[in-house]
Amino acid sequence: MATETTRPEEHAPGGGGEAPDERVLLETEGVRVHFPIRKGFRQKVVGQVKAVDGVDLSIRAGETLGLVGESGCGKTTLGSAVMRAREITGGRIRFRASDGRLLDVSRLGPDDLRAYRREVRMIFQDPHASLNPRFTLLEIIGEPIRVNEGLSGSALEERVAAMLRKVGLRPEYMRRYPHAFSGGERQRVSIARALALDPRLVVADEAVSALDVSIRSQILNLLQDLQDELNLTYLFISHDLSVVEYLCDRVAVMYLGKIVELSETEPLYAAPRHPYTEALLSAVPKPDPRLRGGERRIVLTGDVPDPSDPPSGCSFRTRCRYATERCAAEEPPLREVAPGRRAACHYAEELELNGVV
Numbered sequence: 001m002a003t004e005t006t007r008p009e010e011h012a013p014g015g016g017g018e019a020p021d022e023r024v025l026l027e028t029e030g031v032r033v034h035f036p037i038r039k040g041f042r043q044k045v046v047g048q049v050k051a052v053d054g055v056d057l058s059i060r061a062g063e064t065l066g067l068v069g070e071s072g073c074g075k076t077t078l079g080s081a082v083m084r085a086r087e088i089t090g091g092r093i094r095f096r097a098s099d100g101r102l103l104d105v106s107r108l109g110p111d112d113l114r115a116y117r118r119e120v121r122m123i124f125q126d127p128h129a130s131l132n133p134r135f136t137l138l139e140i141i142g143e144p145i146r147v148n149e150g151l152s153g154s155a156l157e158e159r160v161a162a163m164l165r166k167v168g169l170r171p172e173y174m175r176r177y178p179h180a181f182s183g184g185e186r187q188r189v190s191i192a193r194a195l196a197l198d199p200r201l202v203v204a205d206e207a208v209s210a211l212d213v214s215i216r217s218q219i220l221n222l223l224q225d226l227q228d229e230l231n232l233t234y235l236f237i238s239h240d241l242s243v244v245e246y247l248c249d250r251v252a253v254m255y256l257g258k259i260v261e262l263s264e265t266e267p268l269y270a271a272p273r274h275p276y277t278e279a280l281l282s283a284v285p286k287p288d289p290r291l292r293g294g295e296r297r298i299v300l301t302g303d304v305p306d307p308s309d310p311p312s313g314c315s316f317r318t319r320c321r322y323a324t325e326r327c328a329a330e331e332p333p334l335r336e337v338a339p340g341r342r343a344a345c346h347y348a349e350e351l352e353l354n355g356v357v
């Protein structure tokens with residue numbers, strides 16, 4: 001297959017011939033991932049689950065971008081599309097390779113695909129499921145290094161020892177199997193494996209959700225330290241808004257396959273511009289019980305609508321307490337509503353929404 005690459009000066013992320021934004025490491029443009037629904041003996045396609053339905057997002061080099069939303073809104077599917085673990089149905093994902101070229105991720109030739117898979121790595125949610133119990137840490141962490149760099153013997157052991165030290169584990173642990181370790185230690189092993197090839201972008205999907213609260217902050221601190229030390233960029237997928245507030249520079253809020261709000265973290269938490277963000281924030285536990293007043297808590301009623309049959313107009317309108325007739329008739333685009341802030345709500349400028357106190 002042909003590899004489509006463009007020189008940085010030829011194409012700007014964001015398209016449309018603007019000056020190229022050198023800060024952008026990865027960009028999605030109108031990305032869609034639809035799953036066909038098949039029925040009957042002939043497995044006829046009777047519909048589409050629109051898991052990701054037109055996502056424009058850019059991830060800047062060195063930042064941590066949080067991707068939040070309820071279960072089923074398409075976060076994991078978008079992360080898998082970025083990882084190229086899932087083919088996209090439409091749109092485009094572009095990545096700025098270390099040599100400065102912009103790569104079209106769904107059209108990579110074999111060499112560029114191999115390079116992409118070294119530069120973009122994933123940390124999974126469940127370190128119990130993602131670490132093979134039959135392999136030692138040397139094999140688990142060393143495997144990508146052996147395959148990609150051809151190292152073996154003591155050279156490989158040295159690299160694995162260095163990775164173990166980096167994530168706060170003792171090098172002599174490399175002879176042991178995953179079952180000998182606690183959940184937090186296993187997540188450190190997953191991180192060591194993800195970082196073994198010196199990636200530039202790390203997609204972390206619910207990376208601390210399975211951990212005890214006491215361990216969670218240790219792993220978050222480790223991720224931050226490693227980001228500083230290794231110049232990493234993170235796409236941090238989570239349904240936990242407290243964790244995202246702590247770790248992320250910017251936040252993208254996803255609902256029913258679309259980004260509905262995108263902003264730097266602090267202003268988004270202080271004064272959201274989309275009613276869905278407001279509802280998510282109102283459910284975040286407050287440290288001070290006096291601030292947990294019933295009147296501030298907005299209960300999101302009902303489930304996320306069926307992504308194979310989304311509501312007309314604004315997809316959130318069926319659960320939105322501010323919805324009007326216009327919301328059913330007209331889909332609000334994701335647009336700039338204040339400097340550096342985007343929201344997909346007709347009333348983003350007028351509504352006075354509550355943030356986290």
Ligand SMILES: Nc1ncnc2c1ncn2[C@@H]1O[C@H](COP(=O)(O)OP(=O)(O)OP(=O)(O)O)[C@@H](O)[C@H]1O
Binds near residue numbers: 071073075076307
């Ligand atoms: N392989 C698949 N085939 C059909 N539908 C799928 C498939 N994978 C995901 N979906 C559907 O796509 C939608 C988005 O799922 P996805 O797992 O991406 O959401 P999510 O926000 O990551 O949720 P969670 O946090 O529960 O993983 C859901 O409706 C899900 O049922």
